[in-house]
Amino acid sequence: MRSIIFFDIDGTLVTEDERAIIPQSTMEAIALTRKKGNLTFINSGRTAFNISSKVKKLGFDGYICGCGTYIEYSGNVLLSHTVEKDECRRIAELMRKCWVTPVYEHRDGYFFDDKTPATEGFKEFMEVFVDAGIDVNGRVEDENFGFDKFVIWTNPDSDMELFRREIEKDFSIIDRGGGFYENVPLGYSKATGISVILDKLGISIENAYAIGDSTNDLPMLQAVPNSIAMGGSEHIYHYVSYVTTPIEENGIYNALKHFELI
Template sequence: MQSVIFFDIDGTLVTEDARAIIPQSTREAIELTRKKGNLTFINSGRTAFNINDRVKELGFDGYICGCGTYIEYDGEVMFSRTIPQDQCRSIAELMRKCNVTPVYEHSEGYFFDDSAVMTDGLREFMDVFVDSGIDISGRVEDEDFGFDKFVIWVNPQSDMELFNREIGKNFSIIDRGSGFYENVPLGYSKATGIDMVLKRLGIPMENAYAIGDSMNDLPMLEAVPNSIAMGGAEKIYPYVSYITSAIEEDGIKNALLHFNLI
């Protein structure tokens, strides 16, 4: 029976260092499993516009983006959820009161707030986008301002009590470390994206596989019975059913071989 495999990007398909290597064995494994009739999906916290062409060229049947807020299959949008604009503007005002540095993520672009503190994290974020040719001109004042999810960096003057109290009413607040927080609307995650895909395509849960390398992949890994950790990702070893080799040691290929997916 047809299976579906959900892949994280950074540290799973692509090395996380400046080299950003995609091993040839990874390319071959994805091609082989698709030829066998299995489906492949990206499952990422990145919003749709931020899946770069190098990743897309590997060949995927679909994409779960923005932690389940956007789903695409076979070139068609299966599901998309953007926060109503009035709520987006209220949140932007609240972020200014909290004195945090936000980036608002939409499936078609990012929006920035020039009144926010410029942090090292934001500067690095924007530099990466510029190097990748991604437009960083969007601002909260724009007429089309809106977002699906958002991230923040904090500083010593940030009012995190106010932030947690108000944002926690409608968002899952994910501490990514080093004063960086990812905020996803309640009811959405990499796991809900998987559930939606499986129900829509009529594929049983036992035929679902997920491959990741970090703690933010846990919702996806815990959602399926066949969960795979990349070699070297020791923090998630206790939560998975199989540990493959490292990314540059044919990790993807070896995982798919282990489960007879190629």
């Protein structure tokens, strides 16, 4: 029986720094497990347009993006959820009132709001995008403004009481630390994406594996019996069944070898 492996990107497949390195051992491990007949999937908070070509070149059978709001298998889109346009506009106005810094993430691009504060975290985010050649011209005023999920940075003047009271009605709020929050429509997560794929392919949960390194990976790590934390991500160790070595110490290769997936 073939197995299926779900990979986070940042801090798992790619180093989470300006180098954005994919270790050679990671490339080899993915090629070997696919040669063995196992399936490999990306399962990321990134929306579909923001999966880099160098990640795609590793070889994947499908993609779960935007924390389960977009699912693709073998080139076919199985699910794509975008928040209704009127609701997108309402939330954009609310974020201005909350005085937080949002980035609105759509499967086809990002949208920004010049009428909100520019925090240091946001500035660093923009620098990374500009350096990567990603289009940063989208604005909430655009006619095609819409999003599948969104993130915010807070500052000392942010009204987080208002933010939580309103956003928790329709979104899961994921605290990523350092005043950075990821907001995903209720009913969607990395775990729901896994469920859709397992049902579609008829693969038993016992043959499903997930590898991640951060708190937004917890839904997928807790959705499968074979959960793997990257070395160095101590904050999620007690949620997983196995801890591998750090990403640059052959973490992916050692994890797949431990579970006899290569």
